[in-house]
Amino acid sequence: xxxxxxxxxxxxxxxxxxxxxxxxxxxxxxxxxxxxxxxxxxxxxxxxxxxxxxxxxxxxxxxxxxxxxxxxxxxxxxxxxxxxxxxxxxxxxxxxxxxxxxxxxxxxxxxxxxxxxxxxxxxxxxxxxxxxxxxxxxxxxxxxxxxxxxxxxxxxxxxxxxxxxxxxxxxxxxxxxxxxxxxxxxxxxxxxxxxxxxxxxxxxxxxxxxxxxxxxxxxxxxxxxxxxxxxxxxxxxxxxxxxxxxxxxxxxxxxxxxxxxxxxxxxxxxxxxxxxxxxxxxxxxxxxxxxxxxxxxxxxxxxxxxxxxxxxxxxxxxxxxxxxxxxxxxxxxxxxxxxxxxxxxxx
Numbered sequence: 001x002x003x004x005x006x007x008x009x010x011x012x013x014x015x016x017x018x019x020x021x022x023x024x025x026x027x028x029x030x031x032x033x034x035x036x037x038x039x040x041x042x043x044x045x046x047x048x049x050x051x052x053x054x055x056x057x058x059x060x061x062x063x064x065x066x067x068x069x070x071x072x073x074x075x076x077x078x079x080x081x082x083x084x085x086x087x088x089x090x091x092x093x094x095x096x097x098x099x100x101x102x103x104x105x106x107x108x109x110x111x112x113x114x115x116x117x118x119x120x121x122x123x124x125x126x127x128x129x130x131x132x133x134x135x136x137x138x139x140x141x142x143x144x145x146x147x148x149x150x151x152x153x154x155x156x157x158x159x160x161x162x163x164x165x166x167x168x169x170x171x172x173x174x175x176x177x178x179x180x181x182x183x184x185x186x187x188x189x190x191x192x193x194x195x196x197x198x199x200x201x202x203x204x205x206x207x208x209x210x211x212x213x214x215x216x217x218x219x220x221x222x223x224x225x226x227x228x229x230x231x232x233x234x235x236x237x238x239x240x241x242x243x244x245x246x247x248x249x250x251x252x253x254x255x256x257x258x259x260x261x262x263x264x265x266x267x268x269x270x271x272x273x274x275x276x277x278x279x280x281x282x283x284x285x286x287x288x289x290x291x292x293x294x295x296x297x298x299x300x301x302x303x304x305x306x307x308x309x310x311x312x313x314x315x316x317x318x319x320x321x322x323x324x325x326x327x328x329x330x331x332x333x334x335x336x337x338x339x340x341x342x343x344x345x346x347x
């Protein structure tokens with residue numbers, strides 16, 4: 001009768017020892033990197049951080065966001081009380097369930113002992129510079145080590161490719177509490193919602209996305225090619241207070257998706273209203289909104305101020321949006337500086 005309990009105790013002890021060994025190695029590597037002035041707002045992507053870390057940690061394989069399966073060669077990660085998480089959905093920081101706007105796309109590595117880790121590193125606006133003088137090599141304090149890994153979040157797998165590949169078992173979180181569901185699929189519409197309806201977190205002004213030559217504004221090339229913003233909003237409120245539509249375009253793209261197009265919004269409306277057929281891109285539809293299909297995450301949809309931007313520009317300073325009211329939906333347009341309109345990111 002005591003053998004099963006004894007075996008469980010032994011397994012737990014082994015697991016705790018494995019955790020301590022890995023985190024000691026990672027802590028030592030980041031300590032050395034910190035001494036080398038390598039912890040801070042210096043990286044444009046997580047893979048660059050991992051390559052720098054490899055100078056101080058015995059890493060045999062480095063994986064960028066496009067080849068994470070080279071570090072984690074299985075299809076899914078099991079979770080208690082949730083659907084299995086697909087490894088292919090680890091590319092962006094959304095998998096952490098933390099504030100993904102503060103982190104870069106994911107990367108990974110495998111240590112010489114076979115332990116893989118998938119992680120995401122804080123972006124330049126959020127990862128502060130460490131104090132190299134605060135690190136002690138002998139008798140190093142726990143708080144010093146945690147300081148040097150504070151810009152990292154992710155998980156590691158204690159037994160490499162072996163099962164059960166289960167979160168909080170052999171897969172150990174590091175700076176995260178769980179693996180977030182990446183989006184809500186809307187039936188067979190082909191639409192996955194990546195965010196709840198929200199006002200953009202970071203608000204850009206016209207001067208952030210456009211050059212100003214004596215009052216003549218021109219869109220910066222990277223905002224046109226990467227974020228598909230065609231025009232500069234030259235209305236005074238866009239210049240002084242913010243271009244909320246453009247901010248939504250940037251935020252959704254950085255999230256790994258895009259701001260909902262007019263067709264996307266029409267499909268979302270078709271899914272949420274008692275529509276017998278596809279709702280048109282432009283036509284008003286009088287019907288009843290049913291947000292219960294989306295669960296509590298999107299409970300706010302349908303309130304009297306819930307208006308969602310589309311990705312379509314109407315003119316230089318105006319963009320299209322769709323009403324999602326309790327009794328009707330329809331497409332209109334308005335100035336891009338409106339701060340009460342919200343965005344939903346999709347893929």
